[in-house]
Amino acid sequence: MQALKGESRLKREFEVCGYQIFRGYSEVFLPVRNRLVSLLKMKFRDLPLIEDEAAFGAFMGNVYETDKKSVLDLYSVFDRTPEMMLASFHPRIVVALRELGLKSPIVSSYPTWRLDLYNNPQRRWFPWHQDSYHENFSENSVTVWIPLLNSGPETKGKGLVIKEGSHRIGIAQTGANKFEITDPRINDFKEVEHSLSFGDFVVLNSLVVHRSGVITEKPGMRLTLQFRYDDLEEPNYIAKGWPRNFSIVDAINHNRFGI
Numbered sequence: 001m002q003a004l005k006g007e008s009r010l011k012r013e014f015e016v017c018g019y020q021i022f023r024g025y026s027e028v029f030l031p032v033r034n035r036l037v038s039l040l041k042m043k044f045r046d047l048p049l050i051e052d053e054a055a056f057g058a059f060m061g062n063v064y065e066t067d068k069k070s071v072l073d074l075y076s077v078f079d080r081t082p083e084m085m086l087a088s089f090h091p092r093i094v095v096a097l098r099e100l101g102l103k104s105p106i107v108s109s110y111p112t113w114r115l116d117l118y119n120n121p122q123r124r125w126f127p128w129h130q131d132s133y134h135e136n137f138s139e140n141s142v143t144v145w146i147p148l149l150n151s152g153p154e155t156k157g158k159g160l161v162i163k164e165g166s167h168r169i170g171i172a173q174t175g176a177n178k179f180e181i182t183d184p185r186i187n188d189f190k191e192v193e194h195s196l197s198f199g200d201f202v203v204l205n206s207l208v209v210h211r212s213g214v215i216t217e218k219p220g221m222r223l224t225l226q227f228r229y230d231d232l233e234e235p236n237y238i239a240k241g242w243p244r245n246f247s248i249v250d251a252i253n254h255n256r257f258g259i
């Protein structure tokens with residue numbers, strides 16, 4: 001009975017705020033983080049320990065300036081590792097998604113990751129947007145945002161900034177690039193930037209408005225995963241013609257590293 005009560009509280013909060021935070025999942029994400037470190041070590045000798053966040057951030061900032069191509073190569077390879085795939089359907093993640101109302105989760109685009117650094121160009125940062133831009137097949141589609149290092153306003157790597165409750169406005173008006181929100185209604189919603197440790201993650205309703213926390217200070221670095229899901233059993237998804245292939249829109253012209 002106790003568990004059922006807890007589940008419905010999480011779902012209620014999710015419905016009100018448009019997002020929910022889960023904590024204590026490092027066992028799920030440790031294999032992914034270890035794989036990333038081993039790939040980085042294969043590519044870049046003298047890689048500092050990931051636990052030494054300042055040295056690691058400074059090192060990756062330097063790599064970004066001197067060897068962007070290698071970082072880009074790594075982007076696609078890491079996406080396709082077994083650890084990424086396994087984490088995206090780890091039983092504990094599926095349980096969390098079910099608690100929020102996704103009956104039969106399916107990955108709606110490939111699991112992927114971001115490396116954000118203090119010396120990235122301005123256009124690298126995502127402005128206020130809704131993830132329904134990428135896809136919106138089932139009404140209850142979500143994005144899971146996972147920091148592989150501690151993140152939040154008090155860290156140099158910053159975090160994810162969310163307009164709490166903004167999913168209730170539905171699809172927001174956007175500007176010329178169809179991604180950046182220009183809708184003045186979003187001004188009515190409180191801006192929150194939560195502190196998340198490694199092992200925590202946030203599930204976002206695909207309509208909740210959010211943006212990148214901009215990193216300004218050396219050696220700030222944010223290392224995150226993004227998993228996106230639809231629900232095969234959601235009635236509107238079926239009405240849209242499932243099973244059928246849908247195309248996924250990558251934000252900002254596949255220009256994932258701002259070069």
Ligand SMILES: O=C(O)CCC(=O)C(=O)O
Pocket residue numbers: 114116126131143160210211212213224226
């Ligand atoms: O991590 C970020 O800076 C923003 C990521 C984001 O909003 C997304 O991938 O949809």
Ligand SMILES: [Fe+2]
Pocket residue numbers: 126129130131143210
């Ligand atoms: Fe997003």
